Amino acid sequence: MKIDRFAVSLFATCGILLSSGCGGPAADKPAGDKPTDTPAPTTAGTTANAGAKGLKLGFAQVGAESGWRTANTESIKSECEKQGVDLKFSDAQQKQENQIKAIRSFIAQGVDVIAFSPVVETGWAPVLQEAKRAHIPVIVSDRRADVPDDLYATFIGSDFIKEGEMAGEWLVKKTGGTANIAELTGTPGSAPANDRAKGFRTAIGKAAGLKIVFSQTGEFTRTKGKEVMEALLKSPVGNTVNVVFAHNDDMALGAIQAIEATGKKPGKDIVVLSIDGIKDGFKAMVDGKLNCSVECNPLLGPNIIDAAVQLKAGKTLPKRTVVQDGIFDQSVAAKELPNRKY
Amino acid sequence: MPNWTAAAAMLVAVLFFNLLFTPSFFHVAIRDGRLFGSLIDILNRAVPVGLLSLGMTLVIATGGVDLSVGAVMAISGTVAAGLIARPPETPFAGGKSVPALAIPAALLAAMGCGLFNGILVAILDFQPIIATLLLMVAGRGVAQLLANGQIVTFSEPSFAAIARGATAMLPNPVWLLAITFVLFSLATRATALGLFVEATGSNPSAANLVGINARAVKIAVYTLCALCGGLAGIVITGDIQAADANNSGLYMELDAILAVSVGGTALAGGRFSLVGSIVGALLMQALTTTILTRGVSPEITLVLKAAVVVTVCLLQAPAFRDSISRYLPKKVPA
Missing domain, CATH: 3.40.50.2300 (Response regulator)
Incomplete structure (x- = not known):
């Protein structure tokens, strides 16, 4: 069992090395990709991730209050590792002041893009204003933030x-x-x-x-x-x-x-x-x-990184990126079960 | 007149309300060889809070309070589920499933938590509310760490039987509560232990002077209280066949404190009533079940509960009873 897992990870690593070597859009599906991987929820421009390597992304997570959230965190971390994104991750333990502190430290560290899942809807304007002054684009993920449109680049999450x-x-x-x-x-x-x-x-x-x-x-x-x-x-x-x-x-x-x-x-x-x-x-x-x-898909990692790459390249994104949620009934459950990660 | 008369009267009133407006409430059938109906639900669902309130009664009688029992429930449930399910990426990963060890290990973990509380309160002289607040916050974190933030599900008939099975027509948890209640009552009323607890609560220094080891008494009651929390955690975990470290027992310590105070135990310590606490727990659950059966909206539910609690507390207060009796027609003066 152990050896199996080792072999698979080795194989996957090779695949990633290969794909980053090519660097082109054709490397979107590396050869070593495990066949059981859930297909990443795709948005318009998933393939254009050439700029992901070396991108500095600060992510302020809510905490670890549910299995859903753990899967969300895992998706972001593993996707960053896969694409070579330099991730600064902060766990706010369900407290807004911790998230605000984390965002301030991201600004001080001069990250390329900030992403966060707001604990609550209100009270974000001042710190997002600071990010705007530092010209760092902000991605809001999963939960809404009640701020004027010009303070964030896009909101990625389920509807x-x-x-x-x-x-x-x-x-x-x-x-x-x-x-x-x-x-x-x-x-x-x-x-x-x-x-x-x-x-x-x-x-x-x-x-x-x-x-x-x-x-x-x-x-x-x-x-x-x-x-x-x-x-x-x-x-x-x-x-x-x-x-x-x-x-x-x-x-x-x-x-x-x-x-x-x-x-x-x-x-x-x-x-x-x-x-x-x-x-x-x-x-x-x-x-x-x-x-x-x-x-209600928590695997937002690919979408967030995708958006971050485009923002760094200076593109404008739509204010709302809706993650496509599927619907499953008994007829497909048995086939889909092995793919579930959360 | 015992202190819990007001709570018992309110319990009867709630049941009477149902008799009038929800006749099906009193319908008890026999299904799969066990009794089945709303009344049985009340007994069965009151068990976790009932167990907590027994331990809480003794702690409160020593003049303390234990806020950590909800977190202890989460820990004990997670330990039990972990040893059965062996979920990957947790401290339990690897090894064989050992259902036989699940309950002893869960109870030991719970008692360890109680010992920690007891030492903080009795030896290091922490304020009980602060000492147990520590574990209330940290304990849930420990449970989440043990479960790696996931809900640990399992399927183990022997463990689930504790919460779902029935013996002599009644659900097993009801028996568990009954046995615990009898043991606690015997220990406190058939021996001098109850008196020790009350003496420690009224005046620890005086208790020491008459030869009671107040520290030992305090450590014992906190450990017992956590043990009750451990039992409640096992019941809740067995019931849904899953340990939910985030939600198991969340805010349940407050329900237990409410049951104890509604049952007539003085929060200042010094006297207690185990029967009262059980009546209190049954009253709170009877209210909940009634509200759910009637389909009252959740916003009103909490207000309704608060109103009942305030009424019971007022009826208990001698000052309130005196001021009421002034306006009532006087009995023939002696």
Whole structure:
């Protein structure tokens, strides 16, 4: 096992060395690339990464609060290593002041591009103004920052409203337009919870027979998702519910256990759909318990580096780069499972 | 009249509300050889907070408080899940899966945390709120490090049985809480240990003068409290078959403190009621389950809970009871 992994990494390293030797756009897919790698979410100009080598990128991460975030960090770090980007990485441990400090130190070190995932939406204008004065372009990733447009170059991340819409559209197709839906919402007031609820409602609004009969927060956790589902199934509307829509996979996984405890079959008697596309969600789909999961891709490394290269070259980017999220159901889950990295 | 009368009355009131407005609430069926219904859910879901509140009661009775039990839950759950699942890129990677060791190791880790708290409070004379705040913050970090920031999932029927199985029609966690409660009650009321705890809480110096080793008592209660946290962590982890270091037991120490104070234990220390804490935990869970069953929106939920807690606390306060009784028709004066 150990030797295998060593051999693979050696092979991959050779591939990278080869490709950086060629340097041309043809080297986009190095020969040693492991076949199991998830295809990087592509945007318009992914191939133009010749300028990546030696680029100084400062990245101020939120922290390590979830598996999603860990995968996000991993993607950025490994992609930088792969492309020879000089990465200055800072973990803010969920504190805005740490992120502001990190950005200031990036400015002082004179990096080429700064990227960060804002912990909160507000309070970024002063430090971004400093970056602007130092002529360092800023990439906002994953979460929004509430600042004037001229203070950042581009925002790269998923569109939570779109994710909710995709889930809703899938449901309209699946049910033929009639169902009683129970919704497990995320942490009240958080952007993903608000936006996913909004998108979902827009999509199912087109089918008059789709009704949300129950909506309660599961706070994005498995334990809460299970407890809420347990109570729901025993409530007056419990017997009429035939669809569960959870704002993330973890709550759906908890809900699945609660459904099983009542003797019903999740995935058959009650349709379960959720958002995130984590590995455990895929396992549940392979087992036939989860019907569908809309991906929320954390593997933003390639997109961020791509944008950084273009910014360094002096190009202007669109203010919003939406990462393409896929949607997966049981028919493709088994094939896709080995590719999941998070 | 015991101190927990107000909490018990409120619990009855909550159940009565359900009897009137949600008749299905009292429907108890037998499914897969076990009882099944909202009432059973209340018992089952109250177990983690109930366990914490037993340990917390003793700590509070010594005049302290333990904020770290939520983090201890995360640590114990992660240790247990780690030894079973052996996730890669964590300290548990490699070795064989050892479900038999999972529970002893998790409880040992929890007791180690308790010992740390006890030493800080009893020997180094830290303020309990500060001493345990340290582990509340750091402990969750330790759990995240142990799990490498991931949710550790596993599938181990023998371990899951603790949280999901049933014995004699009732879920196993309910039995676990019942047994822990009986043991704690016997230890504190059938022996002099309870008196030692109360003496330490009322006046540690006086307790020392009469020959009670207040330091040893404090170390013991913090260790016991963490042990309860360890048990609660195992229950939560077994229940979802996954250790979630970020969320397991998050803010649950506050629920436990609430259950203890609603149950009539004085936060200043010196007297305590284990029954009261269990009643308190059941009241909080009955409220939660009622709210979830009724489909009340989450924003209102917290306000509703706060209102109930304030009412119970007011009913407990002698000053409030006196001022109320002034306006009530007087009983025949003696």
